[in-house]
Each structure stands twice: as structure tokens, then as C-alpha cells.
Amino acid sequence: MRVRLTIIGGLLLLLGVFAPAAERESAAIRCELAVIGGGSGGFGAALAAARLGVDVVLVERADCLGGNSVRGGVNIWEPVVGGTGIPFELYRRLKQQPQAVGIYTHGRHMSTFDPKREAYRFPGGETVIDPARRYLDTLLRHGLQGLSAAEARTFRKERWHGVVFEPDAMAKTMLAMLEETGHCRVLFNTAFVSAQVEAGTVHSAKLSDGRTLDADYYVDATGDGVVCMAAGCETMMGQDSRARFGEPHAPTNATVRVNGVTLIYRVAPVAAPAVEPLPAGVPEKCWWAGKFPSAQINHYPNGDLNVNMLPTMDGKEFLQRGYADAMAECQRRVRAHWHHVQTACAEFQKFRLSWTAPALGIRETRRVVGEYVLTEHDLLAGISGQKHPDIICLADHAMDTHGSHAHGIGEMQQPYGVPYRCLIPKGKRNLLIACRASSFSSLAASSCRLSRTMIQLGQAAGTAVALAKELKVDLPDVPAERLRASLRQQHIQLDYPMPAGLRAYLGRE
Secondary structure, eight states, rough: OOOOOOOHHHHHHTTTOOOOOOOOOOOOOOEEEEEEOOOOHHHHHHHHHTTOOOEEEEEEESSOOOGTTTTTOOOEOOOOOOOOOOOHHHHHHHTTSTTEEEEEEEEGGGGOOTTOOOSSSSSSSEEEEEOOOOOOOEEEEOTTTTOOHHHHHHHHHHHOOOEEHHHHHHHHHHHHHHHHHHEEEEOOSSOOOEEEETTEEEEEEEEESSSSSEEEEEEEESOOOOOHHHTOOEEESSSOHHHHHOOTTSSSOOOOOOOEOOOOEEEESSOOOOOOOOOOOOSOSSSSSSSSHHHHHHEEEEEEOOEEEEBBOHHHHHHHHHHHHHHHHHHHHHHHHHHHHHHHOGGGGGGGEEEOOSSOOOOOEEEBBBOOOBBBHHHHHHHHHHHOEEEEEOOOOOOOOOSOOSOOOOOSSOOOEGGGGGGTTEEESSSEEEEESBOOOOHHHHTTHHHHHHHHHHHHHHHHHHHHHHHHGGGSSHHHHHHHHHHHHHHHSSSSSSOOOHHHHTTTO
């Protein structure tokens, strides 16, 4: 007898991932793979599987694809090893569109303020479009170990480059790529509600429009692991205790703290410089952090600026408030922060607030316990010290906790790999998770949560489903070498240093 497990609506509302179910019932939707969530991981999973001939349905609760990268305003791909495969294809497609994408280099930073040459301290960090840079230049983060402060600044300037893109162009390009496969149906404005599971197998999913989704395989790419929760998976939330995984930078005792959230905003140039007035009821002084937080300010190809407050709200406060209240409060903080920036730095009086992201940029909520949990030990060991036979993507970003953990957590010494087992919820047979809620410790998640890494996880998940279908096996039984071989054929970097053939392919911009 099937056991029906239903997500509690109140918890989903708290995290902003639930849409009330419609009253009507309609026919079931049949497919081979159901991907729930159309952010970076979900897009990667749906595209990879559909290209390999799998019949895919992608369910997205918003009205466009891209998740944090689009609706959350995180229109930046930070430098990271392993951003090959589908991310490179996206970049090439965007490059064909006017002012849709650019490569950045680091500009000014508040830490290098020189009062003899500058009238004021820059309000954070800056990235600027660098036409001399190529996509290959964005595929490195590690390398700061042992450098002096001055050497580190030079390293970041010369070696750290990333990708900035227009969100609308990204969302439309993602959709076009899925449509071109001929094997993917996308359901917008539709949310996952509940699941029917039995003996580790998900049999169907109920959607907010009243329909039932009946699939052979499922990929949870919701960001919060809501499908896995409905399937009865074990989850983790907040900081793990040091005893749980033996991580040297974990706190002695577990806490409920999570990485901070950001409400990103955009400003556009204006002809007449001015300081925009504050709305009624918004104070001039910072009321939530003692002083206004710094910001990462990124230039778009068209001259607009993307402003990422670091962070807008502490993660614990976000969870306590709930999504709707947190969004309203963050909107007030955006106006206060922008007024402060314009008042303190005259150059920003030549801009006006033109857009605020329609969704909060959420870095961390719950995480699902998988067949393997990636931890700080993997990150510190690096690819040369890991013995996993099933690594399906590489990463090298720092453990970046935005105030949620103790200081002293440094950059990576070398890239590390993420095993396929991190995508397999423990005990489940036809369910994978490919998003920031994959099987990571809190510290590991703070490093590998970047958008391009999430696309890579999704690409691996979609490829694994295609292999499971071909071989007629459950997802945990997909042969690691078959999976890795297929990913290499899709131009995924699994080896470090990068093979010459892959480097030549990535040079074809």
C-alpha cells in the first residue's frame, strides 16, 4: 500500500515555495522524468535528459526559468573551476545577443581606499566589463594561499574573472534551449504540493493546479528539497556540529544559523544627478546592522549597475520572519541602502533605482542527507586527495558564509570534486536532488552553491536518468564510469588540470 506524504503548507509558505492548490482535478501528466524546479539545477537536469531522448516535464512555480540567477537578481557567475558543459553553451548563446553578456574583472574595493587619491571609500567591491577577457578566464578561483595582502589583491585583479548577464536574456535562452530538444514540456506558474511514495520509490506528484504528475524518475531542483521532504528524506538545517562530520571549522554545537539572504537591486544612469528621496517611514540610518553593509557592485554590459548587499538580512532572521515579511523588510532596506550609497558616494547620484529583484536571493535553507555527504574534509583534501570513483563536477570556490560561521575560513588550495552520491537521497531509488539542498554539510554548501556548479549538478542528474533508462536500472545503480564518460562527452571538466582538448573546445567563443 502506498504511503502518501504531504508537505505542510505552512512550512512551504514560510520559505516562499508554495502556491495554493487549485480546487479542480484534471488528467494526469505522464512523462519519463519530472524535474521540479526551474532554477540552475533544474534547467541543467531537464536539458541534459531531454537532449538524450528522455521525455521530460519541468515544473516551475514562477513565470520564467533561472531561479536565483534570474528572479533573484544574481545575474553574475563568479569565477569557479568546472563551469564547462551547459554553462559554456549558455554563454555562447548569450554572446550572440547585443549587450546580453560580458566578462568582468575586479575594479575598486573598499579595502584599498587611499585618502590621498580618493574623495571617499568605495562602498564595497566592484566588477567592470573587460572586453579583453574570454570565458576560459572565468574558470579559476583558488590560488590565494600563502600570498601577502598586496599579492592577493594583484591575484584577484589578474586572475578572478566572471560572467555578468541580462536576466531576461538568460531566461529566454534557457527556455529556447529546452524547446529545441523536442522532448521537454515546461509548466510555469505551477508548484509541487505532495508525493506518493512506497519502498523508496516516488510514484507520483500532485501539482498546485490539481493535476497529477506520473513519472519514472524525479529530480528535486526546488532549492529547498521540498520533493525530498515529501518523500520522507532526512534533512539538515543550520550549522552542523563539529562532532557530526568532524569538520575543523564547524561550531562545537549545532546551531539554527543559515547563510544570509540578499535582495539585489539595479540602478540605471540618468541625465540629471540627484539623491533619490527616501519613502515615508524609511529611516536614513541603518536600523538592522548598526551600520550599512558593504555591497558588491557589478557593471552590466549596457552601463547599468547590479547592487548586491552583503547580506540584506541574516539567515536566521529570514527564517523567523517568513518569506513575505522578510521580502517587505528587505525592500525597505534596499531603499535605505541606496540612499546611503548615493549620499556617501557622489558618483552614484548619476544613477536611479530602476529595478528590485522580484525574489530574495536565498543562499541556504535545508539540505537533504544523501548516500554521501560532501563535507569540509573533501574541500580541504582537494581533487588530489579525494578517492571517490563517482565525481561528477569540480568546484573551487571559498567557503563563503556571509556571517553565518566563524572567521578564518580560507580559499581552496585546489579544486575538489562532488560525488554523484550527493545527488541520491538516502534510500531512494528513482529520485535525485540537484540544487543547493543536495547532500552537503553547511560548510560545504557555502562553497559549492554557485549557479554554474548547480547547472553541472543538474547536467549530471539528467545524464544519470538517461543512463538509468537505457540500462533499465535504478538511479543509485547507474555505473559511475558510464556516467563520467558521458559527462566528458558533454564537455564537462572532471580532471584537473584541464585537458588540452577541453581547453581548445572552450576557446571557440
